[in-house]
Amino acid sequence: MSPLWPLPALLWAQWRSFVNLRAGESRAGRLLPAALALVWYALWTSLALGALVLLSKPARAELAVLLPWGLMSVFLYWQLAPVLAASLGASLDFRKLRIYPVPESRLFAAEVLLRLATGPEMALVLTGAALGLLRNPAVPAWAPLTALPLYVLFNLLAAAGMRGLLERAFTYRWVREALALALVLIAAAPQVLVLRGPSGYLPLLRLHGPSIYWPWVSFGRLAVGWFGPQDWVLAALWSTAAYLFGRWQFGRSLRFEPAAARPQAPVRPRRSMGGERRLRLPSAPLPDPLGAILEKELRSLARSPRFRLVFLMGFSFGFLIWAPLARRPGGFSENYPVLVSVYALLLLAEVIFWNMFGFDRAAASLWFLAPVSFRYVLAGKNLAGAVLVTAEVTVVLAVCALLGVPLHPLKILEAYGVALTLCLYLLAAGNLSSLRFPRPVNPEHSWSRASAGRLQILLLLLYPALGAPVGLAYLARWALDSEAVFFALLAGAAAGGVVFYRASLAGAVRLADRRKEFFVRSLSEGGGPLLTQ
């Protein structure tokens, strides 16, 4: 047996998984990800070139200050990338390999190598950095050639451990949801920087460089050849720590039993009585089957992490992302609640409009088995959408009030009016798109795309068209400077929305009848509840 066994087989399986992930998609479906990948790697290549140019300049003292920041960013990226790769299914689940006669040390070696495959961007950037340092006359050639490969190994070992740790933590739903929201909020960090202004932070970074005990400082100083003996000691200690951490966490993950991690105590009711009442309230005045469908939808969506994430994003991420506009003079601050409400509506759109049967997956066939007209099914789902949009706008306005954003009564009316009018148009189009482009969605997956690739492209055209009637009302207000004209046109847009909605509902019912088989088959593929994964 080869001394490398079974590394080639594992790397081959990883490679085939990666290739097959894309091979199953249609040509059109592959085009968009390929274009995005091209842009993505072009961006990282330009960063690598930037590192090359920057690190070629012969100022060793400056390099020793600058490089650790770069190496720290590399470290952070490398630790998070495996988690995202695992959620995309492009990483082998080593727990599935426990039935085979492979020693744990070999599996760990394979895992460490695979971490390289999940952070190729960082390998690219570090190659650029190494080439820059090699071109730098002030840096001895051996320094980057020794320190940077060691830093890569340190990152791979730590990433192997981090992946194990996060993977186990992610078996707890609340951890998954909290992290997803945290990542989303981090994405809005540049907006906060814009608010404070870069001058507020950069001096702090310059004054308080990272402590010399951090690994990126030791490896950075080694890489520029400007080091003391303590840097070698610290680099060795950090590498050993990374190995021990990686091995420990990998072993724990390999033997991890999700069943043992679940609480064994008697199951408590999922919600308080208040929560139960809130979920039943909107459907209480409605007769069945409409009431039953509405209640089912509200319960299902409230328990879906994916829905909860976009709902939370509406009044958290939405606030941060539009925050710079709120500070601008010239009326933006008073339009801020409306802007955030509309943005929140668009965030919800993918879950509650465009693919509204996605979470039902194979169970959607029940709608055709039950003795209920499909018109009621769509109406029930649409009512749930409208209730949730109203709830979202209410929360947005409440947060606005808490943060001291000016809330004129007319602006409150405008926020509800605009959001619900747009909601009518989106529901009308969503009923048709949900039947034409059905796609199963796992409600547990906070990140995966909910609607089909073709629909994503179509939406680029649809959004402006569907928003046009409301846009017309705003245009009139801007041109005539009249609130009365604005609200009159908004009411007209709403009336047009009702007509459009009724027409699309009838069309969707006919479409459901015609495309029943395709619809059920599409929702039963891949993510259906019948499958074991």
Added chain:
Amino acid sequence: MDPALDPAQPAPAIRVRGLRKLYGDKPAVDRLDLDVPRGCFFGFLGPNGAGKTTTIRMLTGLAQPTAGSIQLLGLSLPEQALQIKCRIGVVPEESLLFERLTGGEFLRFVGRMYGLDRSTAAARAGELLEFFQLDGAPRKLIADYSKGMRKRLMMAAALIHRPELFLMDEPFEGVDAVGARMMKDLLLDQVRQGATIFLTSHVLEVVERLCDRVAILNQGRLVMEAAVRDLRNGAETLEDVFVRLVGAARSPDKLDWLG
């Protein structure tokens, strides 16, 4: 002399003593003692939640016992886990398939994990795919397989290294009648050649027809172990015994609105 202690006798295929598995405070398997002789087709029965799958997971090393000892083919688990894994074939209830590989790629991969060289792994993979009628769509990903196809693929993967002991959790679940018949014939043939099979199934007729011995587990405890031949000689069928031991008969009176 107890044949189990006779050094001239080969060790049983499976020997379990005082096996226990706790999830929190709740025992999933409780002080299980079991011997499965070599060359035996052994059926392991029990209602849902009885601890069958947990037992198989412990026997395959997928779960750590809280207490007790396990010996497979005379080797101790977990001390000699690698030697054991080389000699057993597993069809677990959970999917241990890599969804983004095709059936052929997966079998070739598994063959190489068992140390077969590439050409042998590829040749056996091709033959197994053909035998299990999975060769019709060679480019189809496992993610698109039906439940029956997945079970057949797991069975094929369990055979690729010619194991001596098979541990199978509901191997026929979701498999059509033709596929199930094919799998049963193959397993009987393996037993005739000296292999040992330990399987769980909910279909009592299948167990009664295939197995030499059966054990019934209820709430983690072993409530019966007997030769199927002895059961046949009695007045009760396996189903009667099973229902008597694990299930209180339920009266349909409570659903009087159905009447």
